[in-house]
Amino acid sequence: MNAPSPEPIGRFRFMDAQPVNLDGLAVEDPRLGLIAFDSPHDPAPSLVLGPEDTVLEMDSRPAAEFDVLDEFIARHGLDLDVAAEAMALDDVAFAQMVVDPQTLRAEVLRLAAGMTPAKLARGLALLRPVELGMAMTKLRARRTPSNQAHVTNRSDDPLLLAADAATAAAYGFREVETTVPVLGDAPSNAVAVSIGAAVGAAGVLVQCSVEEAAELEMGMRGLVSYAETVSLYGTEQVFVDGDDTPWSKAFLTSGYASRGIKMRVTSGGGAEALMGASEGRSMFYLEARCVALARAIGAQGVQNGGIDSAAVASSVPGGVRSLMAENVMVMARNLEACTGNDALMSESDVRRTSRTLPILLAGSDFVCSGFGSIQRYDNMFGPSQWNAEDIDDFLVIQRDWGIDGGLRTAGERQVAGVRTRAVAAVRAVYRYLGLGDFTDEWAAQAVDAAGSKDVPAADLMTPLVAARIIRETGLTMLDVVTALYETGFEEEAGRILALLKARVAGDYLQTAAIFDESSRVLSLVTDPNDYAGPGTGYFPTADRQAEINAVRQQRSVDDLRAEQAAYRSGALRAVGSAGQGADPREVVIGVSPAVGREIWLTLSGLTVVEALGELLAGLEEEGCVGRIVRVNGTIDLGLIGLTAARLSGSGIGIGLQGKGTALIHRRDLPPLANLELYSVAPSVDASLYRRLGVNAGRHAKGATPEPTRNPYSDEAIEARYHTKVVALVDIERRCSDPDRGVEDLEVDR
Amino acid sequence: MIALGASGRDPLDITLDSVRDGAVEMADVSIHPSTLEHQAQVAEAHANPQLASNFRRAAELTALGDHEVLALYEALRPHRSTAEELTTLADQLENRGAVRNAALFREAAEVYSRRSLLKR
Structure with missing residues (x-):
């Protein structure tokens, strides 16, 4: 008789039922790319220069064997004047410079510019978590931290999108990213979110994440004000599977700039392992190639820190640390860092907080490259690391530590007000432009809704028809401005027109640019990070600190x-x-x-x-x-x-x-x-x-x-x-x- | 510096009324190549010569229509073009003064050939 398989004891039955045990954790496996740092297959750093500044070898690979990433980085990405000095620098000495407050940001950046991907990866891999935090505080481009929201829903409901975009803007998000479950709906979503964001606050940038060419086309028509879904990958195989090359991406990057539109690229550790083509390299080394390439093609910034593959990176030992190290690497390459905390990497509230907190405390150009400002089920990127469920938590955490994570408290009456106005504005614009009509019942549900499940009146055909008309008539954001103006939404019309006119000046093409609520550009150029130890760098102003502190739940003796x-x-x-x-x-x-x-x-x-x-x-x-x-x-x-x-x-x-x-x-x-x-x-x-x-x-x-x-x-x-x-x-x-x-x-x- | 739009129009002249009157086009709210050159110099002064190069390529592309830019992007994607097609596009770009973009296309032709990324 076989012994019955033993049931675990009660203590383990109980522990097995905890949320963290739903997370997949992987045994380190370099062959599959399931390794955060220092794969045995990572190359040793090297840089051999020939005549006329040609690169003969980079990271142990001779030029004749360069793949497309090596080739582009070697030709365009490195500051060869400083390369000899930078490549000869001891890794520990460099890591210490990165952390030391007395070593200026500019000096770290000068040296990093001459480092190959493998060299920079080696130095930054030495940083312990708290040292990464120091590095982030010092190296990020913009002095003032900020945050980005996702605004999407399951039905591409334009009214709900507008109400939620207005809500996100009211909470202080300075960038709003939308996408579509139904590709054809994209232009409708872009218009609805832009209108909603303009109701919530001035100067909020809006993007609509879709296929590369489609996204650029929307940008050209003014329907979005920045772009982010320009993906880079760390191996040639995955890069080409993504239907691009470094040359096509470089051209695309210039295409955006040629229209005066801000853009950043997207990468993130674990993507290559997920696509089964990591070449056995560590996630951090492959990401080092992406970041070097991002700089080489002339992008002003990078969204990384796992992103869609954050859960893959988090599944291996040291993976969460590597996600943060990726962000620091972007900063060390003098680029805007949109620091992940995007796709949900754990079922456990404890783990996901642990993953985000060091970045939130250190401060980042964008703490989240997609805080799900809507409920988890409405997030068409998939649930985020932080969601509408967590907005109050996030605000209280800001207050607990006295730090600026980019958000602020919005009162119930304020949110009700902007949601009502956003819904009214989209109704008016869609009617004026002949894009569609909405019932009173639908509008009322969208204002009140905590999510799309609360809007049964939504008609799925409406956004599809609206998007088709926008596409076919060649409608631009100028038409939307006219519609807003003609229907009594002058302030919002003015805010959207201001974003269009900002393309002429081009100041928001510079690194880490956002607009503040007075429509001033804050960037590496206008708001440079000047951290040099305690008592320096960014402090919230007294007004901003009061805003951070004044959560709606606080009570006095009175x-x-x-x-x-x-x-x-x-x-x-x-x-x-x-x-x-x-x-x-x-x-x-x-x-x-x-x-x-x-x-x-x-x-x-x-x-x-x-x-x-x-x-x-x-x-x-x-x-x-x-x-x-x-x-x-x-x-x-x-x-x-x-x-x-x-x-x-x-x-x-x-x-x-x-x-x-x-x-x-x-x-x-x-x-x-x-x-x-x-x-x-x-x-x-x-x-x-x-x-x-x-x-x-x-x-x-x-x-x-x-x-x-x-x-x-x-x-x-x-x-x-x-x-x-x-x-x-x-x-x-x-x-x-x-x-x-x-x-x-x-x-x- | 007061930047003018790609069309040469002064943005101060662009108001809600002029937009409503249909007197404003996207070209009026697009960036002028000389502004991109100015931004390139700013990027250089802030230790990012690659961003400056991007702005200079972009300045060249302001002369191209939206569909031309999209078509050129498509041509650079993997397995879309032969080396000859890429070189021809480079020549055309160069003839229109887009020398930096032309160089990008020539480089692509060379590297794509070595890495088997040309049209099959």
Whole structure:
């Protein structure tokens, strides 16, 4: 008889069920390219120059064997004047320069420009995580950090796209990227998102990610204001499978610039392994080739850090560190870094936070190259690392660390306002241009929706028809400007026209350019990163810091006082000075100084009057008589309970704080001792107060009390209530006045 | 420096009213080659000669129509063109003053031949 396969023990059954165990983790395997750094097949760095600055060998490969990437990098990507110095530099010495605040960014960049891909990869691979953070803070191009949002939905609903783009802009995203589940819808999406973004804020750049040529064509017609989906890959095989070469990409890059349109390229570790053509190289080395190529073709920036293959990179040892090192490499090549944190790399909230946090803390040109500002299910790129589900988390994390991740709080009324206006603007423009009509029901659902599931009225044919008309009529963004202007959306028309006119000046073609909300360009040129150690570099302005700090959930003592005041009632009144009781059935309930004056609601949500009612009812069940007194001289619950016990005819007292914490005391005990303590105030409900009353009665009679257990919860009780406790205690202390002694209170039940 | 549009028009002259009146074209809100040359000099001054080269290639492409640019891009993609076709395009570009782009096409012809990326 075969032994049954053993079931894991409970501890492991429990651990197996945790989200992180849904993630695929790979054994390092250089043959498949499943290795983050230093594959045995990575080449040794080398650079041999011939006459007239020809490259005879690069990274151990002779020129005759150069693939297309080597060839383009060797011809265009390296600063050969500095190459001899840079290639001779010790890797550790270079890594130290990268981190050392006293070594200027410009000096690191000067040397990196002369380094081959393998050489730069070796140096940066030495950086530990915190050193990568230092490098990022110092080397990024733009001083002011920023962030990019995805805005998409399952039905390409133009109204919802506009409402969500306006929402993203209101939250502070300075770039918005859309794409399509249905390719034909692309121009409609581009128009709807551009209008929505213009409603939310001025100067928000918009792109629509589709096939390379189609994306350029939309740019030429002004329908988008930047481009990013220009993919580079680290091996020739994958590059050509992607239907491009470095020459076609270089031309495409110039095509964008020739129309005055910002663009960056996309790469990211793990892509080649995913496509089965890594040549056995490490992800970081292949990415080093992509980044060197990005510089060589003249792109101003790179979106990398895994991107679509982030989960592949994250599956190997050191993979998450390599994602961040990729971003630092972009910065070291003097390019704009749009630092991944894009495609979701883990089912685990802990892991995905761990992957992002060092970059968020260090600050980046764009922390996310696609924060899913919509819900996960509506993200047509696939779920992002951060999504609408996480916007409040992100805002609170910014506040926790006092750092600028590019986002700001938007209030409910503000968001409702921009969503309403964005929907109205798209309806007006589509009608004016003959692109389509929308029902009132659809519009109302789009304004209110948390996602496309909330818009059943959406018609899937509408965007398809609109996109076809845009394509066939050759409509441009100038027509959209006219439509907005003619239908009463002058401000938005002006904002979109300003983005078109910005193409003429071309300042936003420079590295790491964004517009601020006054439509000023912030870039390497106008807002250069000047970090040189503590006390230097980017600090949020006082206004910006206040914006970061003012999350919508924060509450002051005044807010709490107002909340308490709303529960003020005449049912609890002081009736005079309290005396000594004589009735052996009497149990005195002592309440804290603010009860019935400033505090009316306990943390559990019961009013003080309700809690007292339960206590009295419990005493009555045991045939006892309750009396309520307010102990004005102390806020200490033990002393309040003890004071009550000493006034009580039975010698048993109950102490009750305004926040709801309660205990049973006896006249002969020291103040800090007690008979029973109900300490977790938020969890003390009506039945527990009743039980407490019953048990106090039994103590008074000398009977056996019912055993009770403090209610237990795995909720973060302290996180939820401690700020309130601080405020409640402050209120209690302000009400505390020993001269007022102890008063009898009367309660209407 | 006040940059003029590709059409030579002053952007200050472009208002919502002039757009509504149909008096503005995309060429009026496109970049002028001399502006790209200016941006190239800025890029050089900020330690990025490759970005400068890109802007100078782009300056040449401002003279080409949208469809021409898209067609040239298509011709450079893998296995689209013979070496002769690439060289012919290079000659045409050069004749129109697009010498940097012409050089890019000639280089592509040479490398594509060695790496088997020409039209089969």
